[in-house]
Amino acid sequence: MSYVPPPTPTAPPVHGPVPNHLAWAIISTVLATCLCCPLGLIGIVAIVFSSKVNGLLNQG
Secondary structure, eight states, rough: OOOOOOOOOOOOOOOOEEEEEOOHHHHHHHHHHHHTOHHHHHHHHHHHHHHHHHHHHHHO
């Protein structure tokens, strides 16, 4: 009878840095709000989604 070692677990894939563009989302929202542009509301959506990037990347 020969000994068969258990399979080694594979390491999780290593991801490179992913730009989240949070700074650009904040800058565009502030500028659009200062200029009374109704598109400033889209900037709020951009801030929300760009703030999710790091958390979702860490989850896999």
